[in-house]
Amino acid sequence: MFGQPTPSHSPSAAASPIDRSTLHSQLVGTLRDMIVEVRLAPGERIDEKTLCEAFGVSRTPLREALKVLASEGLVELPPNRSARTTPITPEGVEELFEVISWLDLNGAKAAADKATADDIKHLRTLHQRMLRLHDARERTEYFRLNREFHAGIVDLAGNSVLSAVYGGLMAQAQRARYVAIQSQAHWDRGIEEHERILAALEEGDGDEAGRLLFEHVRETGHRVARSLSAG
Amino acid sequence: MFGQPTPSHSPSAAASPIDRSTLHSQLVGTLRDMIVEVRLAPGERIDEKTLCEAFGVSRTPLREALKVLASEGLVELPPNRSARTTPITPEGVEELFEVISWLDLNGAKAAADKATADDIKHLRTLHQRMLRLHDARERTEYFRLNREFHAGIVDLAGNSVLSAVYGGLMAQAQRARYVAIQSQAHWDRGIEEHERILAALEEGDGDEAGRLLFEHVRETGHRVARSLSAG
Protein backbone atom coordinates (compact mmCIF):
# COMPACT_ATOMS: atom_id res chain seq x y z
CA MET A 1 0.00 0.00 0.00
CA PHE A 2 2.71 2.47 0.93
CA GLY A 3 5.75 3.26 -1.15
CA GLN A 4 8.15 2.38 1.63
CA PRO A 5 7.73 -0.22 4.34
CA THR A 6 6.13 1.40 7.37
CA PRO A 7 8.93 1.89 9.90
CA SER A 8 7.55 0.81 13.23
CA HIS A 9 7.90 3.59 15.72
CA SER A 10 8.80 3.13 19.34
CA PRO A 11 6.18 1.02 21.10
CA SER A 12 6.63 3.00 24.30
CA ALA A 13 5.48 6.19 22.65
CA ALA A 14 1.94 6.33 23.95
CA ALA A 15 1.10 9.08 21.49
CA SER A 16 -1.40 7.17 19.35
CA PRO A 17 -1.88 3.61 20.49
CA ILE A 18 -5.43 3.48 19.19
CA ASP A 19 -6.76 3.35 15.75
CA ARG A 20 -3.92 1.61 13.98
CA SER A 21 -6.10 0.23 11.23
CA THR A 22 -7.57 3.23 9.46
CA LEU A 23 -5.88 4.86 6.55
CA HIS A 24 -5.35 8.22 8.15
CA SER A 25 -3.85 6.71 11.28
CA GLN A 26 -1.37 4.78 9.19
CA LEU A 27 -0.55 8.00 7.41
CA VAL A 28 0.00 9.75 10.72
CA GLY A 29 2.51 7.09 11.71
CA THR A 30 4.33 7.05 8.41
CA LEU A 31 4.45 10.80 8.04
CA ARG A 32 5.57 11.24 11.62
CA ASP A 33 8.46 8.90 11.01
CA MET A 34 9.33 10.65 7.77
CA ILE A 35 9.40 14.02 9.49
CA VAL A 36 11.26 12.80 12.57
CA GLU A 37 13.88 11.08 10.45
CA VAL A 38 14.14 14.26 8.39
CA ARG A 39 13.28 12.53 5.17
CA LEU A 40 11.06 15.59 4.89
CA ALA A 41 13.34 18.53 5.64
CA PRO A 42 12.39 21.11 8.29
CA GLY A 43 10.42 23.96 6.76
CA GLU A 44 9.89 21.95 3.60
CA ARG A 45 6.69 22.46 1.74
CA ILE A 46 4.33 19.49 1.79
CA ASP A 47 2.54 19.12 -1.50
CA GLU A 48 -0.69 17.27 -0.89
CA LYS A 49 -1.10 16.05 -4.42
CA THR A 50 2.42 14.68 -4.64
CA LEU A 51 2.14 12.84 -1.33
CA CYS A 52 -1.25 11.44 -2.27
CA GLU A 53 0.16 10.01 -5.44
CA ALA A 54 3.18 8.66 -3.61
CA PHE A 55 1.01 6.88 -1.05
CA GLY A 56 -1.79 6.00 -3.41
CA VAL A 57 -4.50 7.55 -1.23
CA SER A 58 -6.92 10.39 -1.68
CA ARG A 59 -6.51 13.75 -0.07
CA THR A 60 -9.14 13.31 2.63
CA PRO A 61 -7.18 10.94 4.91
CA LEU A 62 -3.96 12.79 4.17
CA ARG A 63 -5.42 16.08 5.29
CA GLU A 64 -6.75 14.49 8.45
CA ALA A 65 -3.29 13.15 9.17
CA LEU A 66 -1.73 16.57 8.64
CA LYS A 67 -4.13 18.11 11.14
CA VAL A 68 -3.03 15.62 13.78
CA LEU A 69 0.64 16.18 13.08
CA ALA A 70 0.06 19.92 13.29
CA SER A 71 -1.36 19.56 16.78
CA GLU A 72 1.71 17.51 17.65
CA GLY A 73 3.90 20.36 16.50
CA LEU A 74 5.54 18.60 13.60
CA VAL A 75 3.65 20.42 10.86
CA GLU A 76 2.48 23.97 10.34
CA LEU A 77 -0.83 24.65 8.63
CA PRO A 78 -1.23 28.30 7.67
CA PRO A 79 -4.78 28.90 6.43
CA ASN A 80 -5.19 28.66 2.69
CA ARG A 81 -1.50 28.04 2.22
CA SER A 82 0.58 24.95 1.79
CA ALA A 83 1.43 22.76 4.74
CA ARG A 84 5.05 22.86 5.86
CA THR A 85 7.07 20.84 8.28
CA THR A 86 7.86 23.04 11.26
CA PRO A 87 11.26 24.73 11.02
CA ILE A 88 13.86 23.89 13.61
CA THR A 89 15.47 26.81 15.42
CA PRO A 90 18.15 26.84 18.13
CA GLU A 91 15.78 28.72 20.45
CA GLY A 92 13.02 26.21 19.91
CA VAL A 93 15.39 23.36 20.61
CA GLU A 94 16.51 24.93 23.89
CA GLU A 95 12.90 25.33 24.97
CA LEU A 96 12.05 21.79 23.95
CA PHE A 97 14.90 20.15 25.82
CA GLU A 98 14.24 22.34 28.84
CA VAL A 99 10.73 20.97 29.20
CA ILE A 100 11.89 17.41 28.52
CA SER A 101 14.55 17.75 31.21
CA TRP A 102 11.89 18.72 33.75
CA LEU A 103 9.77 15.73 32.89
CA ASP A 104 12.84 13.50 33.13
CA LEU A 105 13.86 14.98 36.46
CA ASN A 106 10.54 14.30 38.12
CA GLY A 107 9.71 11.23 36.10
CA ALA A 108 12.90 9.47 37.13
CA LYS A 109 12.18 10.14 40.79
CA ALA A 110 8.76 8.57 40.48
CA ALA A 111 10.16 5.75 38.36
CA ALA A 112 12.77 4.78 40.93
CA ASP A 113 10.06 4.29 43.54
CA LYS A 114 7.99 1.99 41.38
CA ALA A 115 10.54 0.15 39.27
CA THR A 116 11.11 -3.56 39.86
CA ALA A 117 14.47 -5.28 39.55
CA ASP A 118 13.38 -6.65 36.20
CA ASP A 119 12.53 -3.19 34.95
CA ILE A 120 16.01 -1.93 35.74
CA LYS A 121 17.52 -5.03 34.22
CA HIS A 122 15.68 -4.33 31.00
CA LEU A 123 17.19 -0.85 30.89
CA ARG A 124 20.65 -2.33 31.49
CA THR A 125 20.15 -4.68 28.53
CA LEU A 126 19.10 -1.76 26.41
CA HIS A 127 22.20 0.13 27.47
CA GLN A 128 24.44 -2.75 26.51
CA ARG A 129 22.90 -2.97 23.08
CA MET A 130 23.54 0.76 22.74
CA LEU A 131 27.18 0.22 23.64
CA ARG A 132 27.53 -2.20 20.77
CA LEU A 133 25.83 0.23 18.39
CA HIS A 134 28.18 2.95 19.60
CA ASP A 135 31.19 0.76 18.83
CA ALA A 136 29.74 -0.05 15.42
CA ARG A 137 29.03 3.65 14.77
CA GLU A 138 25.43 2.90 13.89
CA ARG A 139 23.98 6.28 14.53
CA THR A 140 20.41 5.81 13.33
CA GLU A 141 19.73 2.63 15.25
CA TYR A 142 21.45 4.13 18.30
CA PHE A 143 19.09 7.10 18.14
CA ARG A 144 16.15 4.75 18.11
CA LEU A 145 17.33 2.87 21.17
CA ASN A 146 18.28 6.10 22.89
CA ARG A 147 14.68 7.17 22.61
CA GLU A 148 13.58 3.80 23.95
CA PHE A 149 15.98 4.14 26.87
CA HIS A 150 14.71 7.54 27.92
CA ALA A 151 11.06 6.69 27.32
CA GLY A 152 11.63 3.43 29.17
CA ILE A 153 12.69 5.25 32.31
CA VAL A 154 9.78 7.68 32.14
CA ASP A 155 7.31 4.87 31.48
CA LEU A 156 8.33 3.26 34.77
CA ALA A 157 6.67 6.14 36.55
CA GLY A 158 3.42 4.49 35.53
CA ASN A 159 1.85 7.78 34.49
CA SER A 160 0.17 7.50 31.09
CA VAL A 161 -0.28 11.25 30.75
CA LEU A 162 3.42 11.70 31.33
CA SER A 163 4.30 8.99 28.81
CA ALA A 164 2.06 10.54 26.17
CA VAL A 165 3.39 14.06 26.60
CA TYR A 166 6.95 12.81 26.82
CA GLY A 167 6.53 10.76 23.65
CA GLY A 168 5.34 13.76 21.71
CA LEU A 169 8.19 15.97 22.86
CA MET A 170 10.77 13.25 22.27
CA ALA A 171 9.61 12.93 18.67
CA GLN A 172 10.47 16.57 18.16
CA ALA A 173 13.73 16.23 20.03
CA GLN A 174 14.70 13.22 17.96
CA ARG A 175 14.08 15.23 14.84
CA ALA A 176 16.37 18.00 16.04
CA ARG A 177 19.09 15.46 16.74
CA TYR A 178 18.83 14.13 13.22
CA VAL A 179 19.60 17.52 11.72
CA ALA A 180 22.33 18.32 14.23
CA ILE A 181 25.79 16.98 13.73
CA GLN A 182 26.91 14.94 16.70
CA SER A 183 30.62 14.77 17.31
CA GLN A 184 32.26 11.57 18.46
CA ALA A 185 33.29 13.20 21.75
CA HIS A 186 29.71 14.14 22.51
CA TRP A 187 28.54 10.67 21.71
CA ASP A 188 31.16 9.18 24.02
CA ARG A 189 30.14 11.53 26.79
CA GLY A 190 26.47 10.65 26.35
CA ILE A 191 27.28 7.00 26.84
CA GLU A 192 29.08 7.75 30.10
CA GLU A 193 26.17 9.79 31.35
CA HIS A 194 23.79 6.95 30.60
CA GLU A 195 26.03 4.64 32.56
CA ARG A 196 25.89 6.88 35.62
CA ILE A 197 22.12 7.31 35.35
CA LEU A 198 21.69 3.57 35.17
CA ALA A 199 23.94 3.07 38.17
CA ALA A 200 21.86 5.50 40.22
CA LEU A 201 18.69 3.66 39.26
CA GLU A 202 20.23 0.33 40.17
CA GLU A 203 21.00 1.73 43.60
CA GLY A 204 17.41 2.92 43.88
CA ASP A 205 18.54 6.52 44.14
CA GLY A 206 15.79 8.23 42.20
CA ASP A 207 16.82 11.74 43.21
CA GLU A 208 20.33 11.24 41.90
CA ALA A 209 19.07 9.57 38.72
CA GLY A 210 16.71 12.49 38.17
CA ARG A 211 19.48 15.06 38.68
CA LEU A 212 21.81 13.23 36.31
CA LEU A 213 19.09 12.83 33.71
CA PHE A 214 18.23 16.49 34.02
CA GLU A 215 21.81 17.52 33.39
CA HIS A 216 22.23 14.98 30.63
CA VAL A 217 19.16 16.17 28.73
CA ARG A 218 19.95 19.81 29.28
CA GLU A 219 23.50 19.31 28.02
CA THR A 220 22.24 17.44 24.99
CA GLY A 221 19.85 20.29 24.27
CA HIS A 222 22.67 22.85 24.43
CA ARG A 223 24.82 20.76 22.13
CA VAL A 224 22.09 20.25 19.59
CA ALA A 225 21.13 23.93 19.66
CA ARG A 226 24.76 24.99 19.27
CA SER A 227 25.22 22.62 16.39
CA LEU A 228 22.23 24.21 14.67
CA SER A 229 23.56 27.75 15.24
CA ALA A 230 26.92 26.79 13.83
CA GLY A 231 25.80 24.61 10.94
CA MET B 1 -22.94 30.25 11.68
CA PHE B 2 -22.78 28.37 14.94
CA GLY B 3 -25.71 27.56 17.16
CA GLN B 4 -24.21 29.17 20.22
CA PRO B 5 -21.89 32.15 20.38
CA THR B 6 -18.30 30.94 20.23
CA PRO B 7 -16.92 31.23 23.76
CA SER B 8 -13.48 32.72 23.43
CA HIS B 9 -10.99 30.49 25.13
CA SER B 10 -8.02 31.66 27.14
CA PRO B 11 -5.67 33.73 24.99
CA SER B 12 -2.66 32.37 26.84
CA ALA B 13 -3.39 28.81 25.77
CA ALA B 14 -0.89 28.46 22.95
CA ALA B 15 -2.52 25.25 21.83
CA SER B 16 -3.76 26.39 18.44
CA PRO B 17 -2.81 29.95 17.73
CA ILE B 18 -2.75 29.38 13.99
CA ASP B 19 -5.49 28.95 11.53
CA ARG B 20 -8.35 30.68 13.28
CA SER B 21 -10.23 31.39 10.10
CA THR B 22 -11.01 28.03 8.60
CA LEU B 23 -14.14 26.12 9.42
CA HIS B 24 -12.43 23.14 10.98
CA SER B 25 -10.27 25.32 13.23
CA GLN B 26 -13.37 27.13 14.47
CA LEU B 27 -14.92 23.77 15.14
CA VAL B 28 -11.87 22.70 17.12
CA GLY B 29 -12.23 25.76 19.33
CA THR B 30 -15.95 25.42 19.85
CA LEU B 31 -15.89 21.70 20.46
CA ARG B 32 -12.94 22.03 22.82
CA ASP B 33 -14.86 24.55 24.88
CA MET B 34 -17.96 22.37 24.84
CA ILE B 35 -15.99 19.38 26.08
CA VAL B 36 -14.00 21.32 28.68
CA GLU B 37 -17.12 22.94 30.05
CA VAL B 38 -18.74 19.51 30.11
CA ARG B 39 -21.61 20.52 27.90
CA LEU B 40 -20.64 17.25 26.29
CA ALA B 41 -20.46 14.77 29.14
CA PRO B 42 -17.36 12.61 29.66
CA GLY B 43 -17.70 9.33 27.78
CA GLU B 44 -20.64 10.67 25.84
CA ARG B 45 -21.09 9.48 22.32
CA ILE B 46 -20.51 12.08 19.63
CA ASP B 47 -22.85 11.60 16.71
CA GLU B 48 -21.32 13.17 13.63
CA LYS B 49 -24.58 13.72 11.81
CA THR B 50 -26.24 15.38 14.79
CA LEU B 51 -23.33 17.74 15.35
CA CYS B 52 -23.12 18.56 11.66
CA GLU B 53 -26.74 19.56 11.63
CA ALA B 54 -26.35 21.54 14.84
CA PHE B 55 -23.40 23.49 13.42
CA GLY B 56 -24.63 23.62 9.86
CA VAL B 57 -21.44 22.20 8.39
CA SER B 58 -20.59 19.07 6.48
CA ARG B 59 -18.83 16.08 7.95
CA THR B 60 -15.42 16.79 6.44
CA PRO B 61 -14.38 19.73 8.65
CA LEU B 62 -16.05 18.16 11.66
CA ARG B 63 -14.09 14.95 11.32
CA GLU B 64 -10.87 16.90 10.90
CA ALA B 65 -11.65 18.74 14.11
CA LEU B 66 -12.32 15.49 15.96
CA LYS B 67 -8.93 14.14 14.90
CA VAL B 68 -7.21 17.15 16.40
CA LEU B 69 -9.16 16.90 19.64
CA ALA B 70 -8.31 13.23 19.82
CA SER B 71 -4.61 14.02 19.66
CA GLU B 72 -5.21 16.53 22.45
CA GLY B 73 -6.72 13.78 24.55
CA LEU B 74 -10.23 15.19 24.75
CA VAL B 75 -11.81 12.71 22.36
CA GLU B 76 -11.43 9.01 21.69
CA LEU B 77 -11.69 7.69 18.16
CA PRO B 78 -12.02 3.91 18.03
CA PRO B 79 -11.82 2.74 14.41
CA ASN B 80 -15.16 2.25 12.72
CA ARG B 81 -16.97 3.20 15.88
CA SER B 82 -18.50 6.40 17.13
CA ALA B 83 -16.32 9.10 18.60
CA ARG B 84 -16.64 9.61 22.34
CA THR B 85 -15.42 12.26 24.70
CA THR B 86 -12.71 10.72 26.85
CA PRO B 87 -14.00 9.42 30.17
CA ILE B 88 -12.68 11.01 33.35
CA THR B 89 -11.30 8.66 35.97
CA PRO B 90 -9.78 9.41 39.40
CA GLU B 91 -6.56 7.67 38.34
CA GLY B 92 -6.32 9.74 35.18
CA VAL B 93 -6.90 12.92 37.13
CA GLU B 94 -4.12 12.07 39.58
CA GLU B 95 -1.73 11.44 36.69
CA LEU B 96 -2.78 14.63 34.97
CA PHE B 97 -2.30 16.89 37.97
CA GLU B 98 0.98 15.20 38.78
CA VAL B 99 2.46 16.20 35.43
CA ILE B 100 0.99 19.68 35.67
CA SER B 101 2.50 20.12 39.12
CA TRP B 102 5.94 19.29 37.73
CA LEU B 103 5.60 21.84 34.96
CA ASP B 104 4.42 24.42 37.49
CA LEU B 105 7.26 23.67 39.85
CA ASN B 106 9.95 24.23 37.26
CA GLY B 107 8.04 26.79 35.26
CA ALA B 108 7.60 29.06 38.26
CA LYS B 109 11.32 28.96 39.00
CA ALA B 110 12.12 30.03 35.46
CA ALA B 111 9.31 32.59 35.53
CA ALA B 112 10.60 34.29 38.67
CA ASP B 113 13.94 34.91 37.00
CA LYS B 114 12.46 36.55 33.94
CA ALA B 115 9.34 38.27 35.23
CA THR B 116 9.23 42.08 35.35
CA ALA B 117 7.47 44.08 38.05
CA ASP B 118 4.64 44.73 35.63
CA ASP B 119 4.23 41.01 34.99
CA ILE B 120 3.80 40.34 38.69
CA LYS B 121 1.47 43.27 39.02
CA HIS B 122 -0.74 41.83 36.33
CA LEU B 123 -0.98 38.58 38.27
CA ARG B 124 -1.89 40.51 41.40
CA THR B 125 -4.70 42.24 39.52
CA LEU B 126 -5.92 38.89 38.30
CA HIS B 127 -5.87 37.58 41.86
CA GLN B 128 -7.93 40.50 43.09
CA ARG B 129 -10.54 39.94 40.43
CA MET B 130 -10.64 36.32 41.53
CA LEU B 131 -11.23 37.41 45.11
CA ARG B 132 -14.29 39.32 44.02
CA LEU B 133 -15.58 36.34 42.04
CA HIS B 134 -15.00 34.17 45.09
CA ASP B 135 -17.08 36.50 47.21
CA ALA B 136 -19.78 36.54 44.56
CA ARG B 137 -19.68 32.73 44.31
CA GLU B 138 -19.23 32.90 40.54
CA ARG B 139 -17.71 29.53 40.02
CA THR B 140 -17.56 29.39 36.21
CA GLU B 141 -15.91 32.74 35.73
CA TYR B 142 -13.56 32.01 38.63
CA PHE B 143 -12.48 28.81 36.91
CA ARG B 144 -11.70 30.76 33.79
CA LEU B 145 -9.54 33.27 35.63
CA ASN B 146 -7.92 30.51 37.65
CA ARG B 147 -6.70 29.01 34.43
CA GLU B 148 -5.46 32.40 33.30
CA PHE B 149 -3.64 32.85 36.59
CA HIS B 150 -1.78 29.55 36.36
CA ALA B 151 -1.09 29.86 32.65
CA GLY B 152 0.03 33.43 33.24
CA ILE B 153 2.73 32.31 35.63
CA VAL B 154 3.95 29.59 33.33
CA ASP B 155 3.95 31.92 30.34
CA LEU B 156 6.39 34.19 32.17
CA ALA B 157 9.00 31.49 31.75
CA GLY B 158 9.07 32.54 28.11
CA ASN B 159 9.08 28.98 26.86
CA SER B 160 6.56 28.45 24.07
CA VAL B 161 6.86 24.67 24.19
CA LEU B 162 6.05 24.76 27.88
CA SER B 163 3.10 27.08 27.32
CA ALA B 164 1.68 24.85 24.61
CA VAL B 165 1.99 21.63 26.60
CA TYR B 166 0.72 23.31 29.73
CA GLY B 167 -2.28 24.72 27.89
CA GLY B 168 -3.27 21.31 26.62
CA LEU B 169 -3.02 19.69 30.02
CA MET B 170 -4.83 22.53 31.73
CA ALA B 171 -7.76 22.10 29.35
CA GLN B 172 -8.13 18.54 30.56
CA ALA B 173 -7.66 19.59 34.17
CA GLN B 174 -10.28 22.28 33.83
CA ARG B 175 -12.68 19.68 32.50
CA ALA B 176 -12.09 17.46 35.50
CA ARG B 177 -12.77 20.38 37.83
CA TYR B 178 -16.07 21.03 36.13
CA VAL B 179 -17.34 17.56 36.90
CA ALA B 180 -15.94 17.52 40.43
CA ILE B 181 -17.84 19.14 43.24
CA GLN B 182 -15.77 21.78 44.95
CA SER B 183 -16.61 22.47 48.54
CA GLN B 184 -16.55 25.99 49.92
CA ALA B 185 -13.71 25.08 52.28
CA HIS B 186 -11.55 23.89 49.40
CA TRP B 187 -12.27 27.02 47.47
CA ASP B 188 -11.30 29.17 50.44
CA ARG B 189 -8.10 27.25 50.86
CA GLY B 190 -7.23 27.60 47.17
CA ILE B 191 -7.50 31.36 47.49
CA GLU B 192 -5.10 31.38 50.41
CA GLU B 193 -2.61 29.28 48.50
CA HIS B 194 -2.76 31.65 45.57
CA GLU B 195 -2.07 34.51 47.94
CA ARG B 196 1.06 32.82 49.26
CA ILE B 197 2.28 31.93 45.75
CA LEU B 198 1.82 35.50 44.65
CA ALA B 199 3.70 36.77 47.70
CA ALA B 200 6.63 34.51 46.92
CA LEU B 201 6.72 35.78 43.34
CA GLU B 202 6.60 39.37 44.51
CA GLU B 203 9.63 38.69 46.67
CA GLY B 204 11.36 37.16 43.67
CA ASP B 205 11.61 33.81 45.41
CA GLY B 206 11.06 31.46 42.49
CA ASP B 207 12.01 28.34 44.38
CA GLU B 208 9.43 29.01 47.06
CA ALA B 209 6.78 29.95 44.50
CA GLY B 210 7.49 26.73 42.65
CA ARG B 211 7.24 24.63 45.80
CA LEU B 212 3.97 26.27 46.81
CA LEU B 213 2.53 25.90 43.33
CA PHE B 214 3.57 22.27 43.26
CA GLU B 215 1.77 21.57 46.51
CA HIS B 216 -1.22 23.63 45.51
CA VAL B 217 -1.69 21.79 42.22
CA ARG B 218 -1.04 18.40 43.76
CA GLU B 219 -3.58 19.08 46.50
CA THR B 220 -6.12 20.24 43.98
CA GLY B 221 -5.56 17.06 42.00
CA HIS B 222 -6.16 14.91 45.08
CA ARG B 223 -9.31 16.81 45.92
CA VAL B 224 -10.71 16.55 42.41
CA ALA B 225 -9.85 12.86 42.18
CA ARG B 226 -11.42 12.16 45.55
CA SER B 227 -14.55 14.04 44.58
CA LEU B 228 -14.81 11.84 41.51
CA SER B 229 -14.37 8.63 43.51
CA ALA B 230 -17.04 9.70 45.98
CA GLY B 231 -19.56 11.15 43.54
Place this chain on the structure above:
DNA sequence: ACCTTCAAAATTGAATTAAATATTTTGTAT
Protein backbone atom coordinates in the same frame (compact mmCIF):
# COMPACT_ATOMS: atom_id res chain seq x y z
C1' DA C 1 -36.40 -19.59 27.20
C1' DC C 2 -31.99 -18.47 25.46
C1' DC C 3 -28.30 -18.43 22.38
C1' DT C 4 -26.58 -18.30 17.63
C1' DT C 5 -26.86 -16.82 12.95
C1' DC C 6 -28.16 -14.13 9.28
C1' DA C 7 -29.92 -9.92 7.13
C1' DA C 8 -31.16 -5.04 7.09
C1' DA C 9 -30.18 -0.51 8.73
C1' DA C 10 -27.18 2.81 10.34
C1' DT C 11 -22.76 4.81 10.79
C1' DT C 12 -18.11 5.52 9.78
C1' DG C 13 -14.18 5.75 6.24
C1' DA C 14 -12.48 7.33 1.92
C1' DA C 15 -12.91 9.30 -2.81
C1' DT C 16 -14.77 12.56 -5.79
C1' DT C 17 -16.60 16.83 -7.03
C1' DA C 18 -17.50 21.72 -6.47
C1' DA C 19 -16.45 26.30 -4.44
C1' DA C 20 -13.41 29.62 -2.49
C1' DT C 21 -8.84 31.53 -1.95
C1' DA C 22 -4.16 32.46 -3.17
C1' DT C 23 -0.55 32.76 -6.68
C1' DT C 24 1.30 33.44 -11.02
C1' DT C 25 1.25 35.21 -15.51
C1' DT C 26 0.31 38.47 -18.89
C1' DG C 27 -0.83 42.77 -20.70
C1' DT C 28 -1.10 47.65 -20.47
C1' DA C 29 -0.06 52.16 -19.03
C1' DT C 30 3.11 55.34 -17.18
Place this chain on the structure above:
DNA sequence: ATACAAAATATTTAATTCAATTTTGAAGGT
Protein backbone atom coordinates in the same frame (compact mmCIF):
# COMPACT_ATOMS: atom_id res chain seq x y z
C1' DA D 1 11.84 49.51 -18.75
C1' DT D 2 9.21 49.26 -14.70
C1' DA D 3 5.06 49.11 -12.06
C1' DC D 4 0.47 48.17 -11.60
C1' DA D 5 -3.78 45.71 -12.80
C1' DA D 6 -6.45 42.04 -14.51
C1' DA D 7 -7.02 37.47 -15.92
C1' DA D 8 -5.67 32.71 -15.76
C1' DT D 9 -3.87 29.02 -13.12
C1' DA D 10 -3.04 26.37 -9.26
C1' DT D 11 -4.08 25.09 -4.54
C1' DT D 12 -6.77 24.68 -0.64
C1' DT D 13 -11.30 24.11 1.71
C1' DA D 14 -15.69 22.12 2.18
C1' DA D 15 -19.71 19.45 0.46
C1' DT D 16 -21.32 15.42 -1.71
C1' DT D 17 -21.13 10.74 -3.07
C1' DC D 18 -19.76 6.05 -2.75
C1' DA D 19 -17.96 2.03 -0.19
C1' DA D 20 -16.95 -0.69 3.85
C1' DT D 21 -17.74 -1.86 8.56
C1' DT D 22 -20.47 -2.27 12.59
C1' DT D 23 -24.61 -2.50 14.98
C1' DT D 24 -29.33 -3.82 15.53
C1' DG D 25 -33.13 -6.82 15.12
C1' DA D 26 -35.44 -10.83 13.94
C1' DA D 27 -35.71 -15.64 12.84
C1' DG D 28 -34.46 -20.22 13.63
C1' DG D 29 -32.18 -23.75 16.15
C1' DT D 30 -30.62 -25.95 20.58
